[in-house]
Amino acid sequence: MATADQVKALIRSHADGDDTRFYAIAMQVAAQAARSGHGKFAQELRELVDQVKARAKEVEPVRGPKAVPLAQPRGELAGLLTVSYPKTRVVDMALADVLRTRLDRILNEQRQRDRIREHGFVPMRKLLLVGPPGTGKTMTAAALAGELGLPLFSIQLDGLITKYMGETAAKLRLVFDAIQSTRGVYFFDEFDALGGERGSKNDVGEIRRVLNSFLQFLEQDESDSLVLGATNHVGLLDRALFRRFDAVLEYTLPTGDIAARVMRARLGLMDTSAIDWGAAVKASEGLSHAEIAMACEQAAKNAILDHSTAVCDTELVLALEERRGTHA
Numbered sequence: 286m287a288t289a290d291q292v293k294a295l296i297r298s299h300a301d302g303d304d305t306r307f308y309a310i311a312m313q314v315a316a317q318a319a320r321s322g323h324g325k326f327a328q329e330l331r332e333l334v335d336q337v338k339a340r341a342k343e344v345e346p347v348r349g350p351k352a353v354p355l356a357q358p359r360g361e362l363a364g365l366l367t368v369s370y371p372k373t374r375v376v377d378m379a380l381a382d383v384l385r386t387r388l389d390r391i392l393n394e395q396r397q398r399d400r401i402r403e404h405g406f407v408p409m410r411k412l413l414l415v416g417p418p419g420t421g422k423t424m425t426a427a428a429l430a431g432e433l434g435l436p437l438f439s440i441q442l443d444g445l446i447t448k449y450m451g452e453t454a455a456k457l458r459l460v461f462d463a464i465q466s467t468r469g470v471y472f473f474d475e476f477d478a479l480g481g482e483r484g485s486k487n488d489v490g491e492i493r494r495v496l497n498s499f500l501q502f503l504e505q506d507e508s509d510s511l512v513l514g515a516t517n518h519v520g521l522l523d524r525a526l527f528r529r530f531d532a533v534l535e536y537t538l539p540t541g542d543i544a545a546r547v548m549r550a551r552l553g554l555m556d557t558s559a560i561d562w563g564a565a566v567k568a569s570e571g572l573s574h575a576e577i578a579m580a581c582e583q584a585a586k587n588a589i590l591d592h593s594t595a596v597c598d599t600e601l602v603l604a605l606e607e608r609r610g611t612h613a
């Protein structure tokens with residue numbers, strides 16, 4: 286029979302919405318019951334757990350006391366999507382004004398989507414993010430999810446295509462079913478895997494087929510989810526793709542101003558009084574947001590290892606220049 290601890294653990298896992306743990310404890314109880322001669326009860330309990338598990342939808346919102354409705358991809362979907370619940374906000378990003386305005390607009394339309402729909406219009410929700418590595422595309426997906434309190438589902442298309450050669454279209458259908466049934470931000474990264482004619486000759490036919498079904502799914506999708514595609518290679522993309530998106534957001538390497546903001550934000554917890562920002566900005570030319578952030582982290586850690594909170598100016602410049610060196 287279940288011990289008091291097990292009953293408490295069951296209740297706790299239920300309250301936390303932790304299904305995996307809940308089932309695991311139930312199975313433990315069953316195993317214990319079997320060992321102590323209650324075979325029938327053990328059998329019934331196992332069957333009950335199996336039934337309940339089978340009934341759980343492929344993507345099921347987990348009810349719990351949390352503010353954010355949690356969702357976990359189930360079954361086959363689990364291998365196609367990864368879910369996270371980012372806390373990132375748009376203010377965490379150093380963005381060019383144009384981009385910030387566009388993101389604010391998208392968020393505003395999403396927040397008032399019911400009003401917009403009541404009047405027969407559709408809020409912007411299919412977005413294509415284009416730009417060089419490390420300029421904030423993935424971060425934007427996280428910030429949109431964070432701002433709207435939605436789960437972020439990431440789909441690695443490269444992986445999808447190579448792993449499920451020949452059945453990618455069927456897998457995509459599963460993903461689009463989830464887009465329909467569970468509101469979230471769905472982020473198709475490495476989008477060029479679909480959009481471009483990349484890969485070996487044998488892949489091209491498959492990629493074309495997948496691209497066509499993706500376009501069809503995207504066009505038919507009238508859900509409430511946000512669907513984001515990101516790519517580094519705008520040149521490779523099929524023009525037909527652009528038409529299917531409500532907006533194309535362009536990411537670029539940071540201007541001096543933005544670079545300084547990335548640095549100030551990254552070094553926010555440190556003493557930066559010794560830093561010559563002009564020199565640092567100059568040293569950061571040509572680097573992406575991500576590379577600048579990493580150089581700052583390195584300089585900050587150097588300070589910490591030296592038992593100081595003050596970031597050394599020359600070390601920051603050196604770290605930035607090192608990144609530029611690895612760049613070339």
Ligand SMILES: Nc1ncnc2c1ncn2[C@@H]1O[C@H](COP(=O)(O)OP(=O)(O)OP(=O)(O)O)[C@@H](O)[C@H]1O
Pocket residue numbers: 377378379380416417418419420421422423424425516517536547574575576578
């Ligand atoms: N606009 C930004 N403001 C502040 N930090 C940024 C910005 N863009 C990028 N970063 C920093 O760089 C990291 C990597 O950025 P991100 O993953 O969003 O780049 P990406 O554009 O998706 O690159 P890739 O094309 O390689 O996937 C972020 O986690 C963040 O630390």
Ligand SMILES: [Mg+2]
Pocket residue numbers: 422423424474515
């Ligand atoms: Mg990315």
